[in-house]
Amino acid sequence: METILSYLDNMFAHMPKTAEVNRAKKELSQMMEDKYNQLRSEGKTENEAVGQVISEFGNLNELAEVLGISSQVQEATDDQHYILVSQNEAEQYIESQKKSAKLISIGLAVLFSGLMILMLFLALDNSSFLSEATRSKLPEDFLGGIGVGILLFSIAIAVYFFIQGGINHDRSDLFEREYVKLDSSTKAMLQFEKQAHLPKLRNNIAIGVALILLGVASIVIFSALFNGADFYIFLGVMVLFLMIAIAIPLFVSAGMVDSAYEKLLNIGDYTLEKKQAQARTAKISGPYWGLVTAGYLAWSFITNDWQTTWIVWPIAAVAFGAIASIINAMATRKER
Amino acid sequence: MISSDVIRGYTDTIILYLLLDKPNYGYEVSKMISDRSDGKYTMKETTLYSAFNRLEKNGYLRSFAGTETGGKTRTYYELTPLGREHYETKKAEWLLTKEVVEKFIQ
Structure with a gap:
């Protein structure tokens, strides 16, 4: 139940503290508490009950409209994509x-x-x-x-x-x-x-x-x-x-x-940075792992040294990390 | 799954209907909606509270603090005569809408 209350506090943190907003918060917390207790009495676990209550809470913008504070809830939009x-x-x-x-x-x-x-x-x-x-x-x-x-x-x-x-x-x-x-x-x-x-x-x-x-x-x-x-x-x-x-x-x-x-x-x-980095390495990761798999199977079938060839996988994984970081280092240098 | 866009025009009417017989409080109304729709529609808390707030401002509902037998104090919502009238209007509107839409979508 504490999770629900802190969730609600969080939701209302940026709202003006008017009487109407306070009333809305009190009412919502009452409804959520009732629902939580009902779910618990039906045998749901703490986590399940909190999860359901939070997922059925709704959307603050909807509330802001009737409380006449739409502008405050709207997050400042920057020109970031x-x-x-x-x-x-x-x-x-x-x-x-x-x-x-x-x-x-x-x-x-x-x-x-x-x-x-x-x-x-x-x-x-x-x-x-x-x-x-x-x-x-x-x-x-x-x-x-x-x-x-x-x-x-x-x-x-x-x-x-x-x-x-x-x-x-x-x-x-x-x-x-x-x-x-x-x-x-x-x-x-x-x-x-x-x-x-x-x-x-x-x-x-x-x-x-x-x-x-x-x-x-x-x-x-x-x-x-x-x-x-x-x-x-x-x-x-x-x-x-x-x-x-x-x-x-x-x-x-x-x-x-x-x-x-x-x-x-x-x-x-x-994070945004890592997403951008991932988008760059994504282009090579498909072909890379395809090649590694092909190489592994070829080496294994030709030499029949199955007891040695598995070593390909750990080496390939480490090498991929190295290649990815080189690509990203080059890309970020180019951007500067 | 029910699209919230489609049902939005009738959330207020659904709430008025559920308060026709007796006053009730938030969670009970929300529970009745889930139960009666066999869990096919769950009204979000913010939707429900927004509707209560809007209906009260329009004079269709009146709220008062009430206590359940042996329970906590809760805000109860009660239909006003104006709300009853509004429900009848919306009901007629819905029956007509349903009739027309069903002529096209089967």
Whole structure:
């Protein structure tokens, strides 16, 4: 309930303190309190109840009109370029991002599961479980072949989910590049929702990082314990991919939702400056990651060194950061 | 989803209708709107308060402080005879509007 009261205080902070404004504030706070109590008694959690009350508050401009103070609420418009987003559009955008995050997470989980299964087959191929007699009956590279087949199949499924999750039906790609302007009640609502989402984000990141460290550790431990025997290294890489298959969806699902709030609020990784920087690097990020993926697959298939080639990913990620900062440094120097 | 632009012209009439039988306070009116529309329409708090304010200024509503049985003090809104008259006018207008629009949009 305190959140609601401070939300309301915030909304009214810039209003003149007339009797009529005070009355409006008192009435609104009464209605919100009643609604809050009702929702709580229906079994909603504190966060759910506050979220709903705030999202159903409405728009201060509407109120200002009847109170005869329209001019004060109107935010000073400068000549900076921006796009105006309504509460309705903001809510729809957050919903669609939640859905996209789910689809993309599923795609990533499928993709890394495919890699994991490939490692399992490669491990079997290098194991002593299969006697020479059975092995000689199988066609050459039989197990590896099945693994690659499963990987290609999982890539196809993953791509389907990526495409489904990446479709935008509206102008929301602009939110990544342009300064977003919101009315004050929508802004406060999004700030609250972002705050409420924070524990989930922190949790997911902590669990995800722990899982990946565990995966990397398994490679180190397996190769140390078994003197770098291929079977155990493949097993270690398999564990790493399994951990990644669980961890990456955790990062993506919580991270995309958090980013959606940041884009609308122009904060964090999406301040105006960073949005402009992102617009510059966006041109190269698509081709870049396409090339990296192609390079990874080519290197892996040609050399069959799957136990080494995964190193492409961390190197590519660090290199991308470097390239992006060089591009932005050059662009800002040009502007000066 | 209901577009707020479309329903805007009738928010005042909806509120007058809900106060025909007895005076009531803000949250109850808002709850009746959600309940009766099966949750398909929720009136935002600012819309509701703006409407109360406007209707009172026009003399269609009168407000007074009242206490629920064993509850808190709340601002109740009561229909004035002028408000009742206004409701009837708006009702006739709506029935005509509905009839005409339905001739085109089916």
